[in-house]
Amino acid sequence: MHWIALPRPVDDALPQGLPADAGAWWALRFSPRVALIDEALLIEVSTTARLWGGLPALLSLLQRPAARRDEEEGDGAKASEGEGEGVVEGDAAQADAALQAPAPTALQALAQLRLLQAGRPLPQRLPHDLPLRTLTDVLPHALQLEHMGCRTWGALRALPRAGVVRRFGAGLLRTLDQAWGDVPHQPRWVELPERFAMEAELPALVESAGALVWSARRLLQALQHWLQGRHQGVLALRLEWHHHLRRLDGVQLQPWDGMDLRTAEPAQEMAHVQRLLAERLAHCRLSAPVDRIALRVVQTGPVLSGSASLLPPGPDEAVGDAWHELQERWAARLGAGRVQAVQLHADHRPERMQAWHAPGDASGPTATGRAASTSRAADAMPAQTAATDPRAALWPTWLTRVPQPLQVQRHRPCLQGPLGFLAGPQRFEAGWWECAAPAGARQAGDGTRGLARREYFIAHNDAVGAVWIFRDLLQTQESCAWFLHGYFG
Structure with missing residues (x-):
C-alpha cells in the first residue's frame, strides 16, 4: 500500500451545517480510499496511482493548487477569472508541496507530515528513527518512555513485547504494529452521501438575493467535489433560503423559498453554475432577510472526460464558453421564453425533424416528436438527419x-x-x-x-x-x- 498524507482542511473554511468530512471529498476523485486521521487527510493510492500517470505524476498533481489541478487534468471544474475564483479558493492550500508525506502505511505518512509541519527534517532511516511523539497513541506514555531512553519507533520496537504489554497495555504494541505494516490498519473511510442535500447557516442576515451567490459558494464547492467523486454532472438543482422572519408587515411568510436551476448538459464546472445562479437571482426579490440557505441536487448525469488536443494551443487561441453554456447564460439573463435552442428528432416528417425549446429544459425535446410515442418500433428507428440522409x-x-x-x-x-x-x-x-x-x-x-x-x-x-x-x-x-x-x- 502507498499512503499520502496532507494537512487536514481547516474546518473554519467550511460553511456551518456541512458534514465533518466534507472537506475531504475533493480527494475522492484521486482514490476511493480516503481517511481523516487526527489533523491529517490521508489518501491510499496503490491501486489508482497508475491511472494518473504513476506516483510521481500524482504527487505533482496534488502539489498544485486546485485551479491548476483541474485545468491540467481536464476533468472537473475549471475556475474562471473573476466570477469563478471563489468556488475553489478554499481548496488551494490543501496540497502544499512542503507538507506532503508519502509512506507505505497511514501512520508513517502521518508521522512524516507532523515532522514537516514542525519544520524538522525527515530521518535517514524510516520508520525506525521517527520520534515517538509523532505516534498519537504513544503520547500518553511518551514521558515515561523518554525517561527509559526510548525516543524513536525503533527503540520502542526493540523493547521486550511482554514487558511493554504489562506496563503500557496491548494497545500500544498494536498501534506500533499497524504503523510498521505488520497488522492491517482499517481507518474510517470517507464516503459520499447518496444524495446531495445540505444546509448552511449564513454568517449574517442577507437582505438581497444577489448576496446569496456569495453565501452559496461554499455549498457549490462541496457540490463540485461530490460530483467529481461520483463522476457525475448536475442537470437540475434547487437553491432554497430560509426567512428569518415569520411575519412581515402583517403578512404571513413561508419559512422557505427557493428557485430551480437546470443545465442542458451534465455540469461539473461550478463557475458556470454560479454564473447561472447570479443571473437568476438578479431577477429575484427576497420577501424577508435570510439566515440560512440549502442546496439540493435534483438530477445528475454521467460526465465523460473531454478529449485533449495533441497540438499545443496557438498564441491567439482563447478558450471560450461552450455553446450550451452561453445559451443558458442568455436564458438566465433574458428569460427562458426569449432564448430557444433547437433539438433534432429522429422523424422523417420535415416539420417534426426538429423542435425548439428553452435551453436546459429537458421537457422540451421529449414533449414533442418521437418521445411522445409509445411504440417500440418508433423508438428503435435510427436517427437520420440532414447530415446523413x-x-x-x-x-x-x-x-x-x-x-x-x-x-x-x-x-x-x-x-x-x-x-x-x-x-x-x-x-x-x-x-x-x-x-x-x-x-x-x-x-x-x-x-x-x-x-x-x-x-x-x-x-x-x-x-x-x-x-x-x-x-x-x-x-x-x-x-x-x-x-x-x-x-x-
Missing part, C-alpha cells in the same frame, strides 16, 4: 410554419401561376406509430399527428422561383391534395 440535398432552406394549400388547375398545382416540376417525387411515409387524430379533427396536409403519406416535388415558375410542394396521398380529392411546404434560397 442522401435525399437532404433536395430539401429546401426554409419551411412554411404550416403547409399551405395550393389551387389545382388542369391537374397541375398553382402558386401565382402553374408550377412546373424540376425534381421528384420523394415519398415520405411516417407517423404510423402515433395515435391518429380523432375523426374530423385532422385537416388536409396536417401531418403533426398520426400517419403522414406524401410525395414531395421541387417545383418552379417565374413568379415564385423554386419551391417545395407535396401531394398528400391520404386525400382522395385532387383539388385538396397539393400543399406548399418550403422555399429555396
